[in-house]
Amino acid sequence: MIIEILKLLIIPGIFFLFTLALFYQWLDRRFLARLQNRRGPMHTGSHGTLQPLADFIKLLAKEDIEPEAVDKPVFRGVPILLSTISITALFFIPIWGVKAFVHFEGDLIFMTFLMTLIAILAFLGGWSSTNRFSTIGGLRAAMQTLGYEVPLSLAFIGPAIVAKSLSISKIVEWQASTGIWAIILNPLGFGIAIIALLAELEKVPFDLPEAETELVAGWQTEFSGRKLALLRFAFDLELVLAAGLITSLFLGGPAGPFYNIPWVGVIWFFIKTTIVVLILSNLRGLFARFRIDQMVSGCWKYLVPLAIIQIIFLQLVLG
Amino acid sequence: MDIIKWARIKSPWVFHFNAGGCNGCDIEVLASLIPRYDIERFGMILRGSPRHADVMLLTGTVTRQIKDRLIRIYEQMAEPKFVMAIGSCAMSGGVFQNCYSVYEGADKVIPVDVYVPGCPPRPQAIIDGAVKLLQKLAAGK
Numbered sequence A: 001m002i003i004e005i006l007k008l009l010i011i012p013g014i015f016f017l018f019t020l021a022l023f024y025q026w027l028d029r030r031f032l033a034r035l036q037n038r039r040g041p042m043h044t045g046s047h048g049t050l051q052p053l054a055d056f057i058k059l060l061a062k063e064d065i066e067p068e069a070v071d072k073p074v075f076r077g078v079p080i081l082l083s084t085i086s087i088t089a090l091f092f093i094p095i096w097g098v099k100a101f102v103h104f105e106g107d108l109i110f111m112t113f114l115m116t117l118i119a120i121l122a123f124l125g126g127w128s129s130t131n132r133f134s135t136i137g138g139l140r141a142a143m144q145t146l147g148y149e150v151p152l153s154l155a156f157i158g159p160a161i162v163a164k165s166l167s168i169s170k171i172v173e174w175q176a177s178t179g180i181w182a183i184i185l186n187p188l189g190f191g192i193a194i195i196a197l198l199a200e201l202e203k204v205p206f207d208l209p210e211a212e213t214e215l216v217a218g219w220q221t222e223f224s225g226r227k228l229a230l231l232r233f234a235f236d237l238e239l240v241l242a243a244g245l246i247t248s249l250f251l252g253g254p255a256g257p258f259y260n261i262p263w264v265g266v267i268w269f270f271i272k273t274t275i276v277v278l279i280l281s282n283l284r285g286l287f288a289r290f291r292i293d294q295m296v297s298g299c300w301k302y303l304v305p306l307a308i309i310q311i312i313f314l315q316l317v318l319g
Numbered sequence B: 001m002d003i004i005k006w007a008r009i010k011s012p013w014v015f016h017f018n019a020g021g022c023n024g025c026d027i028e029v030l031a032s033l034i035p036r037y038d039i040e041r042f043g044m045i046l047r048g049s050p051r052h053a054d055v056m057l058l059t060g061t062v063t064r065q066i067k068d069r070l071i072r073i074y075e076q077m078a079e080p081k082f083v084m085a086i087g088s089c090a091m092s093g094g095v096f097q098n099c100y101s102v103y104e105g106a107d108k109v110i111p112v113d114v115y116v117p118g119c120p121p122r123p124q125a126i127i128d129g130a131v132k133l134l135q136k137l138a139a140g141k
């Protein structure tokens, strides 16, 4: 019992995930800055590694403003729910071995459900702020979900078909035992998942819900202090979640040479997620923002047919 | 307490408010974000919303018309908040001094922490002003 609680709090648990989330935020910022020929954070810790921590602590210590017009229960609940849901979702990702901390048959479906919840919470956050910018941002977040949710789920089905299981841990186990990464059979699915997760993360080509040149800060406009700290933390966790999901479903998770020895699996996981995060930031540096109609129609016109072609291809190959 | 102070010094997020200048200062503020000067090195990020920001970069003359809006935006920022008056206009009214509609300096309307002289000030001067603000913070408000 005590060991379980310690596990939950420290090693595959909250403390580890917190560190990982802050680290990936730093990596993302630094890499994007280098792509733009800038330096990025430099003076907080060695090469700015402590920058995300400084941001987090500063926001926690700032005044927390609640405008009079907001819908208080929802407005207070959204940041807390967002971060807890992201942490919960991360427990389904196998990090320390081929088995995740929590796993059951069908947790892949549960994962897509959690990701939809995250998008709906963004909408609720915008709506409860009763600010015109937040409202439009929230509506866009909901609209965007209509676009990327279907291709994302279809892309997740690919590895599930290959491994004949709907459990993330089972898919990873299958990849580890056969030595075949699902990306070999799912190249299209991999690309689609990356694009759809960019939209889920509200990163640059799809950062419509918080487009700062049009909407001030989108659905986050009215959040300040502690709430904003939790929101940003939730987004960092989501980045880990996105990278972790892609790694587990397509790149074999912690599988790699000698992954059975303790600590080696986590190193493989770390290397692979780092590569995925770099791909995500690279796309962020490459593209400019789409319009909301381009985004939704593009998802339905190109991503959904491609995802279906991917599944047909899988059925033909696996026969 | 000290760790909060450390965090505050290391991550001053800025937002930009033009009270009615000629846009010269605004271009220079933007120039301090570009690769050549890159104030993100000090952890400063440009935020859109005053609710997220710690430092207001105030440029341009404060006119009678903008006064109420300026105060409102200032009040929307979360404590602790700081104001940098950038350019002669924000400092003293600049070339528009003695004009009937112009306040002689932003400090007649809201508290100002750091003044950056120049018309417009160079990005280096803006960064210098920011560093002065951080030093002031480090020395204890």
Ligand code: SF4
Pocket: B020, B021, B022, B023, B024, B025, B026, B059, B060, B061, B086, B087, B088, B089, B090, B094, B095, B118, B119, B120, B121
């Ligand atoms: S200080 Fe000079 S450059 Fe800046 S807004 Fe005033 S007139 Fe324009």
